[in-house]
Amino acid sequence: MGNASARVSPPISGRPGKMGTSVKSKAGSIDARLGKPQSLALQAYEAIKERIITLHFLPGQYVNEADIAAYLHFGRTPVHQALQRLDHEGLVQVLPRKGIIIRPDSLQEILRILDSRITVEPELARLAAQLASGEQAMALLNLASVTDATPGSPDIAAFTIDDRAFHRMIGDMSGNPVMADFGRMLHERSTRFWYLHLWQTINVELSNRQHLKVATAIAAGDGAVAVETMSEHIGALRERLKKLPGSVFGAPSAFAPRIGN
Numbered sequence: 001m002g003n004a005s006a007r008v009s010p011p012i013s014g015r016p017g018k019m020g021t022s023v024k025s026k027a028g029s030i031d032a033r034l035g036k037p038q039s040l041a042l043q044a045y046e047a048i049k050e051r052i053i054t055l056h057f058l059p060g061q062y063v064n065e066a067d068i069a070a071y072l073h074f075g076r077t078p079v080h081q082a083l084q085r086l087d088h089e090g091l092v093q094v095l096p097r098k099g100i101i102i103r104p105d106s107l108q109e110i111l112r113i114l115d116s117r118i119t120v121e122p123e124l125a126r127l128a129a130q131l132a133s134g135e136q137a138m139a140l141l142n143l144a145s146v147t148d149a150t151p152g153s154p155d156i157a158a159f160t161i162d163d164r165a166f167h168r169m170i171g172d173m174s175g176n177p178v179m180a181d182f183g184r185m186l187h188e189r190s191t192r193f194w195y196l197h198l199w200q201t202i203n204v205e206l207s208n209r210q211h212l213k214v215a216t217a218i219a220a221g222d223g224a225v226a227v228e229t230m231s232e233h234i235g236a237l238r239e240r241l242k243k244l245p246g247s248v249f250g251a252p253s254a255f256a257p258r259i260g261n
Helices: 023-034 040-053 065-072 076-089 107-131 134-144 156-173 177-196 204-219 223-243 246-250
Strands: 092-095 099-102
Touching (some): 040 065, 065 076, 065 099, 107 156, 107 177, 107 223, 134 156, 134 204, 156 204, 204 223
C-alpha cells in the first residue's frame, strides 16, 4: 500500500492506567474469567480488537492485513477473518485496494451506542436474574467488586478488564446468545470511547457499587431490580459523558497518525 498505509504503531503512553499490559494478556484475562477457550481466528479477533479498544491502533489510522499479521504473529487467514468481523461490528472499515482504516466514533455515535445499551443490557440482566445458578450468581458477585481490593489509586486498566468481564458474564447468564453478543459489541464500542475521554471522569468506587447492586439483584432472582439498577448504571455513564467539555469531542482526529510522509 506504500504511503497510503501507516505501519502498526507501538503502544501509546501517557494515559492513566491503561498501558504496559499486553493485548493478548488483556484479552486472555477476560476470557479466562469466563472459562472460554479460543480458536486461532478468535485469538486474532480478540488481539486486534483489544488494540483498537485500548488505542494501540488509533481512530483514523490506516493499517494493512500483512502488517497486522506480522506484528501480532498470526497467519494471514485468521487476521483476514478477524478484520471482516471487526468491519461488520463497526470498529474498522475494509477499503478495497486501499487497506483498513480504524473507524473513529463521534459523540453522537457514542450517545446512540449508550442509548442502545440502555435498551439491551437491562433486559440481559432481567434474563440473568431468571436463569442464574447459585454458582453463577456467586461468580458475578465476586467479579462485581474485585477492583475494590486494590490498595491506593485504582488501576484503570484492571477495572476496565473487570468491567468488560462483568457485563459479558451477565450476557452469558442471560440464555440469549444473540442479544448477549450484541450487548458485548455495544459495550466494547463504548469502552474505546472511555479510553479516549471518559477516563477523565471515571469513578471506580461508584461503578463498583453499581455493579454490586446489579449482581445482588441477579443473585436474588429479582428481575425488576436488575433492570432498574442496570439502567441506572449505564445512565450514569451517559451523564458523565455529557459533563465533559464540548471541545473534548474534537480530539479523536488529533490522535490519528500522519499518513505517509
